[in-house]
Each structure stands twice: as structure tokens, then as C-alpha cells.
Amino acid sequence: MTTYRNPVLPADWSDPDVIRVGEDFYLTASSFSRVPGLPLLHSRDLVNWSFVGHALDRLEPAEDFAEPRHDRGVWAPALRHHDGRFWIFWGDPDHGVYQVNAPDIRGPWTDPWLLKAGKGLIDPCPLWDEDGRAYLVHGWAFSRAGIKNLLTGHAMSPDGRELLDAGRVVVDGDALPGWFTLEGPKVYRRDGWYWIFAPAGSVETGWQGAFRSRGFFGPYEERVVLAQGDTDVNGPHQGAWVTDPGGGDWFLHFQQRGAFGRVVHLQPMAWDADGWPVLGDRGQPVAEHPLPLPGGEPCAPATDDDFPDGTFGPQWSWLANPASGWVLPGDGDGLRLACRPTVAAADLRRLSSVLVQRLPVGPRTVEVELRLDDPAPGAKAGLAVVGDAFSWIGLERDPGDGGGVRLVHRFGDLVAERERDAAYARPAPEGRARLRVEVTADARCRFSAAVSPDAEFRPSGQVFAATPWRWVGAQLGLFAAAPPRPGEEPGGAAVFRGFRVT
Known part of the structure; x- marks a missing residue:
């Protein structure tokens, strides 16, 4: 096999985030109120994935999740590797921003730590900067907070246990003509730029945006970097930028597929002359593409079980x-x-x-x-x-x-x-x-x-x-x-x- 076809994960892996550590890629996704939560997958080529396990044994507060709460719990986690540890931050729209961390992807993972309490705090993502400082960016759920279309940034303690300021708006979607429901930010640092990848325009009909600034708190300039165009991939939405061991850049995102949930697509990623990312085929999703790293063993997350x-x-x-x-x-x-x-x-x-x-x-x-x-x-x-x-x-x-x-x-x-x-x-x-x-x-x-x-x-x-x-x-x-x-x-x-x- 020399090519792959999308979706690479043809099942509900909502809000995927991906990192690379050495030659290994790891992915997590939203699990909402299902337990265990924060599923973890492993890959060597971004196409073939297998289960590692889960990072969350129980949801907190435990009494709130004694019954199914399928629209609550773990929303849009961010997976990172820093200072020899794996970190996952997520937003619970009814309680706030949590994090867990572990020395190994297989654990043991810490108990959930409530980093920021509040209603409507969703889609958090940390960044540890080159100078030792740490930051956090998150979005807002209108159903709980009464506001949306904003990305808020904080200075954070390097141990991920405390926010050091009250936060400020780093991207105001209301100030961008035509932008609405801005959410799902993932923040990165590269070649002197701070990058925030964030979707807008709603899950089923929206687009993927990229924002860049010389400072974490902005000001940011924006560009649409992936949209449906002439394809059948509606609303390419919320995902992760990852670089392979050879220096190639890739982007994984989801597509809403009705009863099948949010399936995951893999897009090639290039750069234009102005230093902006170009995702897919000139900004449109690809259906098929050469493998990122040929030679991987075909596999998929397990479904069968002999118990x-x-x-x-x-x-x-x-x-x-x-x-x-x-x-x-x-x-x-x-x-x-x-x-x-x-x-x-x-x-x-x-x-x-x-x-x-x-x-x-x-x-x-x-x-x-x-x-x-x-x-x-x-x-x-x-x-x-x-x-x-x-x-x-x-x-x-x-x-x-x-x-x-x-x-x-x-x-x-x-x-x-x-x-x-x-x-x-x-x-x-x-x-x-x-x-x-x-x-x-x-x-x-x-x-x-x-x-x-x-x-x-x-x-x-x-x-x-x-x-x-x-x-x-x-x-x-x-x-x-x-x-x-x-x-x-x-x-x-x-x-x-x-x-x-x-």
C-alpha cells in the first residue's frame, strides 16, 4: 500500500488531538460521559492506529456522572508532551478546565486537577514556550456561559496547576467579518510565530482557520486554511497539526457523519510563500494521498472481543x-x-x-x-x-x-x-x-x-x-x-x- 484513503479513522473520534514523541504518534479524543474516558491511540504512520488505553478512570465530580450525561463530561481534550511527561487538558462545560498527566502514555495518570473552575469553559490547550513560560488558550460554550466566538488566553504556571492572570481575549471572532462559532483552539510555536488553529462556522458547515502572531496574546492575523470546497467533506473541523520524523507537516481533523459521529481525516500540509499553511489540496480536503510514512503495519482500533x-x-x-x-x-x-x-x-x-x-x-x-x-x-x-x-x-x-x-x-x-x-x-x-x-x-x-x-x-x-x-x-x-x-x-x-x- 502506497496511498491512504480518508477517513483514516472511520468511527466517532470526536475532536481529535495528536502529538509525536520520537517516532511514535499518539491521539486522544472527546469521550463526553463515557467511562473510562480520554481514549489513547498509537500509530507509527498517522494512518494505522491501535489502542493504548485510557487516561481517565472516572469522571469528576463522581456523583454528577452516576447516570448518563452524554452531552457533558470530557470535551475536546488537548494532548501534549513536555518535560518528560504526557499532559491532557480538557474542558467540562459544567465544571471547568481539568488536566491529568503521566510519565508514560500508558500511565499511571494523575487524578484530575481542576485548573480553572467555571461554566462554559471548553476546548483548552496549553503551550510551554521556549523561554520556560507557559500559557493556556480556551473557547466558550454559549449554552453555559452565554458567550461564544471568543478565544481567551492565560499565563499559566509551568506545572499546569495554576493560572497566573484573569485572562484576556486573544481572538475575537465577532470582529472578523463572516466568522461565527469560533472554537476548538490548538496553540503551537514555530519559527518565531505563535499559531492557533481553530475552526469556525459550525460543525457541519464550517471551516478550519489559522491565526498567527509574534506574541501569545496577539494581535493575531487570520486565514481560512481548509474548507469543503468542491468535495463531499462537510465542515472540516477541529484537529491537530503534527510533524513527522522527516519534517513533513500533517493535519488531522474530523467530519460530522450523522449517526456515525465525527470521523477523522488526515490532510497533507504545506506552506505558501507568505508563510501560511496550505492544508489538503490547495485548501480542500483530499480523499486519497500518498502515505506519510510508507511501511507501516496495517491495523485499526479493535472492535472484536472474545472477552x-x-x-x-x-x-x-x-x-x-x-x-x-x-x-x-x-x-x-x-x-x-x-x-x-x-x-x-x-x-x-x-x-x-x-x-x-x-x-x-x-x-x-x-x-x-x-x-x-x-x-x-x-x-x-x-x-x-x-x-x-x-x-x-x-x-x-x-x-x-x-x-x-x-x-x-x-x-x-x-x-x-x-x-x-x-x-x-x-x-x-x-x-x-x-x-x-x-x-x-x-x-x-x-x-x-x-x-x-x-x-x-x-x-x-x-x-x-x-x-x-x-x-x-x-x-x-x-x-x-x-x-x-x-x-x-x-x-x-x-x-x-x-x-x-x-
């Missing part, structure tokens, strides 16, 4: 801070999710203990094996697609006197308070099923199942149109739940095996 030793891989996160007992010990035959008693079991958007991963750009086929081991009437488990609307197929213990297990297909829409049955339910006498969802290129999902090992898959219900979830793409999910139990009655489990995405 070795009853544990799940780094591609999975919970919808909220997890509690003990959500995963039960077993004999190594798969992942045992506890059928947690909960009144929220009818609406997967409110159920914290849904284990999710990104819905990859289709066409894809997703399969998993399920066994329901909970004897309680109404206990259920399944394979789901969760967004503003959700749908799942799985097994449920009959609430009637018989107590048998049946295959069911349920869904809930934007306004439904309870889930509804799809086309049919049928017996699953062995309490087992193979579950499948086929995802098309336009995020249409066809559910099907087989209730015995030698049975063929039978489709269930109408095609379900996956939907995004505010800032988040739709999620593939595994879950187990049950109605509240009387007294101290022990709960059971659902066992998942052989999760595959092909």
Missing part, C-alpha cells in the same frame, strides 16, 4: 461512572454482565450499565452470542444501537407464570418513555441466541437472530435508522437488566461471547 478471562477490551466504555458488581466473575466462558435491578431498564439512554463502543461507518455486520442466566421474571439482555433513539434485540425472561425465555426486539424513539416491541417475539427454549445487526452505509440497521446453534438468522421488524446522540455518534451496546427485586434476592447474569464486527 478473555471475562474482561472486556479498551474499545468498550460504560455510559456513566461504573459501580462494583456490574461485571461478575465467571469461568472464562465469556463476559458476565449482572442483570442489575433498575427502574431505568426500559430506556437504554438512561441505563448507566450499558457497555458501548463506537458504531463504525458501514456497511458492517455485528454479531454476538448471548445466554440469559437470570431466573427473575422480566430479566433481559441484548445487543443494542443507542442514540437519540435506540433499538435492541435479545432475550427476556417471561414475566408470566411459565418463566420461559423468549427472543424480543424492542425500540424507543425520541419521546418514548417506555420501549416498545418490534415485529414479533418467539420462544428461545435454551435461553440462548445469536444476535446480529447489519449496518448500511447510511446507518440503517437490520436486526436478526437465531435461537439455536444450527438455526438460520431470521430478520426482525423494520429497518431501524440509527441516530446521533447530541455531540456523540450512535453506539453499539451490550446490556443486562432486570426489574427491582424484593428484599435481598440475588440477581443473575447475561453471558456474552464472540463479539464480531465484519
